[in-house]
Amino acid sequence: MMVAIPLTVMSLAMTGCATTGGANGVSEANPDDPWEGFNRRVFAFNDVLDRYALKPAAQGYRYITPDPLQKGISNFFDNLGEVRTAFNSLLQGKPKNAGLASTRFLMNTTFGLGGLLDPATHAGFIADKEDFGQTLAVWGVGEGPYLVLPFYGPATVRSTAGLPVDWATYPLTYVEDDTVRYSLRGLEILDARASLLDQEDLIRGDRYSFIRDAWLQRRRFEVNDGDTGEDTFINDDFDYDEDAFSE
Structure with missing residues (x-):
């Protein structure tokens, strides 16, 4: 099984703004997160693991690894x-993106x-990244509630259902030597976590709410x-009072 990175969503959170709750940083009830009590406990567990194990290891990795090698x-x-x-582009009926991804893999390899x-x-x-959770969405499967997974981080019920197929379509899964496979997994986690070190200061307000809202937005x-x-400013559906803008 592929172990993902706690707080990997930080990289997604930095791509846009997110709603972070009330005026005092207190999270308001979110209809996308009916299991918030459970999710916050798992989030706290992942956060402790990251703070005391993964983040220091990632800092050491970045310190000793030259930028070109990283x-x-x-x-x-x-x-x-x-x-x-x-694989998922084909399942979604996107042959052009499948061809681009295949070309990228063959050329870069x-x-x-x-x-x-x-x-x-x-x-x-350039190909758009696709996974089986996205494929399920194309097939009409509903998103489901927001869910925080131990050791993994933010997800939805739909994206969680897609994880077994994602693992099965990831080449590292088929490396037979356990030492090599686990070493590569560890290196992948360290590299991904190190890439987020400079972005953490951008999180504002309640960390849990910020990361949840940003992850859902990006997903x-x-x-x-x-x-x-549609942009309401470029179609006739946007209604405004023209007199309000006249002198």
Whole structure:
């Protein structure tokens, strides 16, 4: 099983603003989070694990690892993810994205030293990342309540249901040597956590609410392929009082 990173959502939280609750930082009831009491307890467990184990290890990793090598390691694991993207793109009826992901994987693996380099991006081959949770959404499965998983972090019922397929479509799952597989898993976790160290100060208000709202916002953005809905300012549905703007 793939172990994910507590607070990996921080990277998503930094991509946009999120609602963080009331005026005093007190979280208001969120209809997307009916299990908030349970989720907050799991969040607190993950946070302690991160604060006293994962974060210090990530700081040490970043201190001793040169920036070019860190970039290469990130590229390597991103490249492995192209297999999952290609698979799910086909299931979602997106052959173009599947082709782009396959091209990226083949080009970076062949000409990018096994994925350490990213010549595909420089050549203009960019694919939208897809996972089985997104595939379930395309198939009409509802999102379900927000859920915080131990050791893993933010999720929904739908994205959780997609995890077994995500694990099955990730190449590291099939590395037979346990030592190699677990070592690569550990390196992946450290690299991902190190990439978030500079972003933590951007979290405002109640940490739990901020991360939840930002993760849900970003996840829905991914599921909808970046479609955030119609802009009311560019269609006739936006109603305003023209006289209010006249002198």
